[in-house]
Amino acid sequence: MVDDSAQLYTIEGFAAAFIILATAYLISGTMSIYTPGDSHITDMQLEQIGNDVLAVMDTPTTQGGESELVGYLKDWNTDGFNERFSNLLNNRTSGKDTLKYDASVSYRSDTDTVQNAPFFSSQTRTNYEQAVRVTRLVTIPESTDLSSHLPEFEKRDQVVLLEVLIWRS
Amino acid sequence: MSLRDDDSALLSIDFLAGFTVFLLAFIIAASMVPGMLASLQSSTVDHDAVAYRTGVILAEDPGWWFDEVTMTGHTHWEGERTALDSIKRMGLAISKDTPGILSMGKVERFFNKIEYNANPKFYSSRLFFSDYPYTFNISLKEVGSDTPLSIGSPVPKDTTDYGSIRRMVMVKEVGPAIKDSSSFHSSDNTIGAKTFAIRLNFSEILSKPLAYRVDPYEDRIEVRLENLNHYNDNANVILEDLSLFRGPSKIPTNRLKDTRYSILKVGDETKNPEDQPSIADNITLILKPGFFTYEIVKPSETVDIKFTFNKTEPTTDWTYLNDTYDYASTPSPLTPAVLEVAIW
Numbered sequence: 001m002v003d004d005s006a007q008l009y010t011i012e013g014f015a016a017a018f019i020i021l022a023t024a025y026l027i028s029g030t031m032s033i034y035t036p037g038d039s040h041i042t043d044m045q046l047e048q049i050g051n052d053v054l055a056v057m058d059t060p061t062t063q064g065g066e067s068e069l070v071g072y073l074k075d076w077n078t079d080g081f082n083e084r085f086s087n088l089l090n091n092r093t094s095g096k097d098t099l100k101y102d103a104s105v106s107y108r109s110d111t112d113t114v115q116n117a118p119f120f121s122s123q124t125r126t127n128y129e130q131a132v133r134v135t136r137l138v139t140i141p142e143s144t145d146l147s148s149h150l151p152e153f154e155k156r157d158q159v160v161l162l163e164v165l166i167w168r169s
Numbered sequence: 170m171s172l173r174d175d176d177s178a179l180l181s182i183d184f185l186a187g188f189t190v191f192l193l194a195f196i197i198a199a200s201m202v203p204g205m206l207a208s209l210q211s212s213t214v215d216h217d218a219v220a221y222r223t224g225v226i227l228a229e230d231p232g233w234w235f236d237e238v239t240m241t242g243h244t245h246w247e248g249e250r251t252a253l254d255s256i257k258r259m260g261l262a263i264s265k266d267t268p269g270i271l272s273m274g275k276v277e278r279f280f281n282k283i284e285y286n287a288n289p290k291f292y293s294s295r296l297f298f299s300d301y302p303y304t305f306n307i308s309l310k311e312v313g314s315d316t317p318l319s320i321g322s323p324v325p326k327d328t329t330d331y332g333s334i335r336r337m338v339m340v341k342e343v344g345p346a347i348k349d350s351s352s353f354h355s356s357d358n359t360i361g362a363k364t365f366a367i368r369l370n371f372s373e374i375l376s377k378p379l380a381y382r383v384d385p386y387e388d389r390i391e392v393r394l395e396n397l398n399h400y401n402d403n404a405n406v407i408l409e410d411l412s413l414f415r416g417p418s419k420i421p422t423n424r425l426k427d428t429r430y431s432i433l434k435v436g437d438e439t440k441n442p443e444d445q446p447s448i449a450d451n452i453t454l455i456l457k458p459g460f461f462t463y464e465i466v467k468p469s470e471t472v473d474i475k476f477t478f479n480k481t482e483p484t485t486d487w488t489y490l491n492d493t494y495d496y497a498s499t500p501s502p503l504t505p506a507v508l509e510v511a512i513w
Contacts, residue, residue: 013186013187013190014186014190017190017191017193017194020194021194021197021198024194024198024201025197025201028198028201028204041217044221045217045333045334045335048221048224048334048335048336049335049336049337052269052336052337052338053337055269055337056269056337056338056339056505059269059270059339059380059503061339061502061503061504062381062499062502062503063377063378063380063381063499087312088312088337088505088507091310091312091337091507092310092335092507092509093308093309093310093317093319093507093509094308094317097335
């Protein structure tokens with residue numbers, strides 16, 4: 001007797017299921033989820049130390065005093081700034097780090113435009129560096145005349161933006 | 170009778186088979202999900218993140234002390250010497266409003282190697298808040314100094330083996346207030362005890378900006394009285410009593426006699442005030458961070474630390490120190506320091 005009894009009607013179903021499973025397995029095996037972040041850990045570490053150093057230099061050490069950073073900027077003391085900033089940036093509890101930086105100042109000119117001038121660079125950049133950018137707003141007192149260093153500098157109480165690029169050499 | 174009179178039972182077998190296949194597929198697919206994410210696991214990323222978080226807690230948080238019985242809490246955890254469970258977090262900043270400015274009192278308590286070696290697990294639990302057994306090294310060095318403070322295990326040689334973060338911070342330290350005793354008022358020739366008081370007006374002391382004040386709850390208070398030998402009657406003088414007063418009433422505390430909280434030095438020797446030590450040319454009183462608590466004195470109150478001097482034979486007239494010194498000290502200038510956290 002030939003009929004459909006005891007035939008497995010779902011044999012096609014099994015075949016289809018295995019094909020789907022095999023496909024799903026292959027696809028999931030080749031899939032990867034992209035997460036930004038892994039490569040940014042080192043950038044984050046540089047940004048953190050850079051921001052910290054600027055904050056430390058901009059904190060007066062005694063009440064009512066002037067911060068080091070204001071002093072270096074208003075006197076345009078690039079050598080003093082370099083010595084202090086490099087020292088703090090590369091200080092470790094044991095040994096020294098090898099970070100380099102390039103600092104510039106953005107300010108408002110007397111023609112009401114924002115201009116940018118270089119402040120100090122500890123190494124000439126090749127533009128291949130993996131640099132991070134940290135900034136600090138610094139208040140320059142009115143009595144300061146920086147027009148010899150900053151073209152068309154408007155002589156008044158003004159907040160300038162100190163921008164520092166930091167990279168590991 | 171034909172076997173195929175009706176379709177009874179056939180459907181349910183199909184259904185059973187189909188559902189089994191579906192379940193199998195579902196289980197296999199679900200079990201593949203962790204495998205898809207396996208490539209994302211990276212121990213260095215995790216360690217860097219923990220190091221960063223620990224660095225933030227140390228540099229920007231003042232820590233937290235909480236007593237579950239009285240339900241009170243504050244940030245002066247460094248004064249706790251016995252009930253360590255009350256210390257919930259060990260941050261080093263002087264307050265939440267001054268991130269990056271560390272308290273020397275907290276730094277000294279934190280980098281205390283004896284306390285660390287006695288209970289390294291306690292440090293782990295209060296730094297990482299995790300059951301995972303992290304190994305760590307935390308170090309702090311003032312810029313220009315050659316002697317870093319550090320606790321933990323030695324850092325691995327290969328920099329890829331651990332996660333780390335470096336922070337630049339400032340440290341607030343309070344130096345001693347040194348006073349020449351001849352600048353104070355002396356009693357005239359009278360018989361009996363003379364008292365000298367160091368007055369701490371808390372509301373006045375606490376009214377200065379956070380980063381530039383001596384916080385009696387937080388900082389070490391050290392007063393050194395010098396040149397006591399300029400009195401002619403300087404022989405056979407003893408310190409009869411040393412007590413804490415709020416107005417005329419004595420505050421019942423034995424912290425002035427407990428070297429965990431305070432140190433009395435006569436000359437350069439540490440003395441116990443209960444022994445009524447005889448007085449040399451100078452006296453130093455050091456109140457360690459955490460000496461004052463809110464239970465002993467409220468931030469609005471004024472307290473006097475009274476030294477009572479007397480002669481060993483109090484029968485004759487004598488002249489000696491008899492004045493009140495209004496404690497007004499300012500912290501030393503803030504010093505930059507580098508804080509490094511390594512975790513693996």
